[in-house]
Amino acid sequence: MINEKRTLVKRFLITLCLVAAGAASANAGGLKSLENFVRTVQTGKADFTQVVTSPAREGQAPRVKTSSGRFEFARPNRFRFDYAKPFVQTIVADGQTLWLHDVDLNQVTARKQAAVLGATPAALIASAADVRALEADFVLADAPDQDGLQWVLATPRSRDGQLQSVRVGFRATGDTAADAGALAVLEILDSFGQRSVLTFKQMQHNPALAASAFVFKPPAGADVIRQ
Structure with missing residues (x-):
């Protein structure tokens, strides 16, 4: 269980990395949607489902783990992930401290x-005013439209990390103007x-979020570890 939760934290940081990858300048398609998202969306919230599939081992089927919860963010420097299933976990960045409960x-x-996010593209989702800086960390390219989404492929320039590639999907159309261009899949x-x-489901752009x-x-009685 502990290893699973540590993996969840890694996935969370990579997730921020992906969202940040949408911060580059572009001409059309998915890249343009990503640029618009980072430039115009100052706050956001959505429900999310996360499915992690591990490679199949010899003689075994791939392992699949599913979790779900709620995601909120506010530029600069603040975000929150509330995992509800299969276990409860909260991750909060308040601008100074990253809390994991x-x-x-x-x-x-x-x-x-x-210290945790400053040297990674993950920090840029919350703190970067000029998202073009991400081009130093990722090679960004439009990918073909698929499943009603506009896609961007983000490939890390460094080969030393754990991240191999990222695809970011935005809704090409929607029932309302707000739906079009909404972040949909990472x-x-x-x-x-x-x-x-x-x-991501029920993504809302620029909602009023309480500080x-x-x-x-930390809850009373909780063991607090400061690193």
């Missing part, structure tokens, strides 16, 4: 946000062949 273990881990492929797909959503206080 594991309810089952009654444990809170606190890390300096700049697909992550790591260097071990493990694929993580996050599907308290990005404030975290």
Whole structure:
């Protein structure tokens, strides 16, 4: 269970990396949708489902793990993931500290946000005013439209990390003007062949979010680990 939760945290950071990948300049298609998203969307919230598929071992079927919850963010520097299933876990970045609350273990881990995310593209989802800086970390290219979505392929320039490639999907059309261009899917492929797909539903752009959503206080009695 602990290893699964650590993996979840890694997937969370990679997820932010993917969203940040939409921050580059572009001409058309998915890249343009990504540019518009980062430039115009200052706050957002959505329900999400995350499906992680591990490569099949010899004689065994691939392992599939599904989780779900709620995602919120506010530029700059603040975001929140509330995992509800299969276990409850909360990740909050308040601009200074990244908090991870594991309810089952009654444990809170606190890390300096700049130290954890500052050297990675993950930080740019919340802090970068000029998203063109992401081009230093990713090669970004339009990918073919598929399933009613406009796609971008993001490939890390560095080959030393765990991330192999990312596809970011935005809705090409929708029932309303707000639906068109909404962030819909993130697909992550790591260097071990493990694929993580996050599907966002009921994505809202620029909703009014309470400042308290990005404030975290460790529950009474919780074991707090500061790193």
